[in-house]
Structure formats: C-alpha cells, structure tokens
Amino acid sequence: MSDEICSICSLPKDICRCQELAKSEQRIKVHIEKRKWGRIVTLVSGIDSREISLSELVTKLKNQLACGGSAKDGIILLMGDHRHNIRRVFEKLGFPSDNIDIS
Numbered sequence: 001m002s003d004e005i006c007s008i009c010s011l012p013k014d015i016c017r018c019q020e021l022a023k024s025e026q027r028i029k030v031h032i033e034k035r036k037w038g039r040i041v042t043l044v045s046g047i048d049s050r051e052i053s054l055s056e057l058v059t060k061l062k063n064q065l066a067c068g069g070s071a072k073d074g075i076i077l078l079m080g081d082h083r084h085n086i087r088r089v090f091e092k093l094g095f096p097s098d099n100i101d102i103s
C-alpha cells in the first residue's frame with residue numbers, strides 16, 4: 001500500500017493518471033548519430049524531463065533493447081542503432097506510436 005500523493009493532481013499515486021497523460025503528450029524524436037571510431041548511437045529527444053523521469057525511462061529502454069545508455073540534458077543516448085525496435089518498445093511503455101518520429 002502506498003500513501004504517496006501526486007504533486008500535480010493531489011491524488012494518491014495509485015490512482016493518479018498524470019504519468020499516462022504526460023506520456024501521451026510527449027513528442028518523441030529518434031535519430032542516430034555516428035560517433036568516434038564509427039560507433040553508432042541512438043538519440044531520443046523531445047521528452048519533457050519535468051514530466052517524465054528520464055533516468056527511469058532510460059533504464060527501461062536499456063532493459064528492453066539490451067544495450068547500454070544514459071540520459072543527459074534531456075536527451076537519452078542508447079548504444080547502437082535501435083530504429084527498428086524502439087517504436088515497439090515505446091508503445092509497450094505507454095507512449096503513443098503516433099507521437100514518435102524516427103528519422
């Protein structure tokens with residue numbers, strides 16, 4: 001049992017819908033970049049870190065995609081090219097597919 005109260009809506013966190021609402025409002029942009037020594041990284045931007053915990057999200061993404069990664073300055077960096085799988089993973093985590101822009 002949890003008696004934590006949401007700071008946004010003042011409802012107990014068990015029944016609060018703020019996280020789901022926040023997820024549906026994010027406009028997620030995904031692109032890849034080539035780094036030093038030809039390493040490919042997948043960068044995820046557009047997620048409001050005041051609404052979504054990026055450190056929690058990056059942990060879930062790393063588990064789902066079985067890769068390394070980190071979150072810094074509002075941008076999630078994942079090792080490797082995950083363009084083919086990341087949309088499915090975001091959907092699984094509750095982010096609407098329509099809001100995910102992969103380039």
Ligand SMILES: [Zn+2]
Pocket residue numbers: 006007008009010011016017018019
């Ligand atoms: Zn709430």
